[in-house]
Amino acid sequence: MSTTVETASSAVIVAIDGPSGTGKSSTSKAVAAKLGLSYLDTGAQYRAITWWMLTNGIDVNSPAEIATAAAKPVIISGTDPTGPTITVDGEDASGPIRTQEVTSKVSAVSAVPEVRTIITDLQRSIAAGAVGGIVVEGRDIGTTVLPDADLKIFLTASPEARAARRSGEVKGSDLAATREALIKRDAADSGRKTSPLAKADDAVEVDTTDLTLQQVIECVVTLVEEKRTDA
Ligand SMILES: Nc1ncnc2c1ncn2[C@@H]1O[C@H](COP(=O)(O)OP(=O)(O)O)[C@@H](O)[C@H]1O
Numbered sequence: 001m002s003t004t005v006e007t008a009s010s011a012v013i014v015a016i017d018g019p020s021g022t023g024k025s026s027t028s029k030a031v032a033a034k035l036g037l038s039y040l041d042t043g044a045q046y047r048a049i050t051w052w053m054l055t056n057g058i059d060v061n062s063p064a065e066i067a068t069a070a071a072k073p074v075i076i077s078g079t080d081p082t083g084p085t086i087t088v089d090g091e092d093a094s095g096p097i098r099t100q101e102v103t104s105k106v107s108a109v110s111a112v113p114e115v116r117t118i119i120t121d122l123q124r125s126i127a128a129g130a131v132g133g134i135v136v137e138g139r140d141i142g143t144t145v146l147p148d149a150d151l152k153i154f155l156t157a158s159p160e161a162r163a164a165r166r167s168g169e170v171k172g173s174d175l176a177a178t179r180e181a182l183i184k185r186d187a188a189d190s191g192r193k194t195s196p197l198a199k200a201d202d203a204v205e206v207d208t209t210d211l212t213l214q215q216v217i218e219c220v221v222t223l224v225e226e227k228r229t230d231a
């Protein structure tokens with residue numbers, strides 16, 4: 001299958017990658033809403049397939065079992081940035097995919113090549129159908145899913161800043177434990193064989209450690225507008 005995604009000529013495709021807590025989701029949603037683009041959270045899709053495996057008795061420590069079951073769940077992503085949705089076999093999965101159990105297993109499930117092939121195809125078809133353009137965020141969008149994206153951004157931030165942001169979301173969470181879990185997940189995502197978390201050679205790197213979310217959003221909006229002017 002070709003990796004080139006064809007969309008209407010005015011449509012812009014933006015790929016935003018980076019590790020956990022760098023601001024991918026918040027930035028991508030805000031940029032897409034501001035510029036009238038669709039939005040796709042690819043992490044939510046990997047979380048959804050992981051949740052399905054866990055609730056359907058699949059041994060998530062067995063890559064062979066995961067591979068055999070990978071094509072079974074029907075995952076549908078709604079791409080409105082002001083209200084993104086995700087369903088699995090018709091059921092709203094937006095809550096259950098954010099549990100600690102799913103977070104701790106998602107790297108193992110998403111490392112299985114059969115899972116990546118299925119989810120990557122799904123992502124490409126969603127991007128191709130986004131006639132007004134789309135912001136797609138994840139770990140391998142600029143390198144693998146949409147290598148011809150018009151603009152590629154790679155967000156980074158220090159582990160301390162990322163852990164502080166993540167623990168700020170959960171009341172009573174332990175900062176040190178959050179930091180350790182985050183570093184462990186980054187290592188698994190960066191170290192896997194198939195389509196690891198990586199910066200594309202032609203991606204613009206933005207270190208968000210000392211930037212406010214608003215500053216990051218403005219930076220990305222400016223980069224998209226520059227691309228549109230150049231086109
Ligand atoms: N530049 C920033 N400064 C402070 N907090 C931020 C910044 N970017 C994002 N956040 C906050 O950090 C948390 C994680 O952001 P999120 O967008 O979910 O990151 P990611 O998708 O990369 O994991 C959210 O609560 C978000 O509001």
Ligand SMILES: Nc1ccn([C@@H]2O[C@H](COP(=O)(O)OP(=O)(O)O)[C@@H](O)[C@H]2O)c(=O)n1
Nearest residue numbers: 020021042043044046106107110138139140
């Ligand atoms: N393009 C992507 C996106 C996510 N993922 C996997 O999905 C997990 C969850 O992604 P996420 O974006 O929801 O993670 P958070 O950083 O938001 O916690 C990641 O840790 C990866 O294991 C991936 O492999 N490839």
